[in-house]
Amino acid sequence: MLKLNKKITPLSLAERYKNNGYIQIENILASPDAQQLHEKFARQKEWNMAFRKLGAHQDLSYQSYLQWPEAHKKTLKSYLDDSAKREFQYCYQNIPIFDLCHNKQCHVALFNSIYQFVNSSDFLNFARELTNENKIDFADCQMTFYQSGNFLNLHDDNVKNKGRIAAYVINLTKNWKPDDGGDLSIEKTLSGKKIISSLPPTFNSLNIFSVPQDHQVNRIKDHSNLKRYAITGWLRQS
Numbered sequence: 416m417l418k419l420n421k422k423i424t425p426l427s428l429a430e431r432y433k434n435n436g437y438i439q440i441e442n443i444l445a446s447p448d449a450q451q452l453h454e455k456f457a458r459q460k461e462w463n464m465a466f467r468k469l470g471a472h473q474d475l476s477y478q479s480y481l482q483w484p485e486a487h488k489k490t491l492k493s494y495l496d497d498s499a500k501r502e503f504q505y506c507y508q509n510i511p512i513f514d515l516c517h518n519k520q521c522h523v524a525l526f527n528s529i530y531q532f533v534n535s536s537d538f539l540n541f542a543r544e545l546t547n548e549n550k551i552d553f554a555d556c557q558m559t560f561y562q563s564g565n566f567l568n569l570h571d572d573n574v575k576n577k578g579r580i581a582a583y584v585i586n587l588t589k590n591w592k593p594d595d596g597g598d599l600s601i602e603k604t605l606s607g608k609k610i611i612s613s614l615p616p617t618f619n620s621l622n623i624f625s626v627p628q629d630h631q632v633n634r635i636k637d638h639s640n641l642k643r644y645a646i647t648g649w650l651r652q653s
């Protein structure tokens with residue numbers, strides 16, 4: 416079972432969350448758990464590669480994508496880069512753990528342990544105290560993996576009837592540098608002025624931000640070797 420770092424007291428951070436609408440908390444998981452999770456993410460071979468084509472979500476097997484001829488990969492990259500300038504677009508790898516484990520038997524120990532952890536009373540109570548939202552009933556979750564050229568354009572996470580109260584990101588990226596890109600930007604407009612806050616994907620940090628709120632995952636630079644791993648999802652009301 417994954418464990419929270421017991422030294423972090425959510426009530427002491429609630430004021431900051433309330434004032435800003437977001438917070439980043441370092442060293443969120445017990446340290447051996449974060450290290451082991453990172454190793455398991457790094458060993459995971461199959462992912463869904465998610466992007467949009469002609470305005471609709473697409474899922475592709477990442478392993479089959481790796482077999483494509485280079486020319487074919489280049490064509491997709493140009494399409495995505497061009498489309499990202501004109502419309503809502505994203506490209507990253509994920510595994511929809513909540514869909515795989517919820518209401519079904521899931522036999523992958525890693526997926527089960529993440530699903531159980533984010534729905535444990537420890538994690539949900541932590542989130543309820545931090546956000547002062549007692550109506551949080553459960554957390555959905557996915558594993559995500561971004562690498563060079565991957566991004567997620569500006570959006571606000573607001574989807575009707577999903578009961579999303581706040582979004583969370585447990586960052587499992589090692590050795591991030593500002594030059595890699597891949598930080599999470601949160602945008603606000605205050606007195607007509609755009610304010611952008613950038614949250615680096617610091618290893619073993621938790622980001623929580625209220626929904627709706629404009630944010631994006633900045634593109635990981637083409638030259639970067641970064642593997643941006645995270646557990647992401649929403650704290651939801653049934």
Ligand SMILES: O=C(O)CCC(=O)C(=O)O
Nearest residue numbers: 567572584599632645647
């Ligand atoms: O990975 C992140 O930092 C945020 C991801 C996100 O915004 C989303 O999946 O909707």
Ligand SMILES: [Fe+2]
Nearest residue numbers: 570571572582
């Ligand atoms: Fe989002």
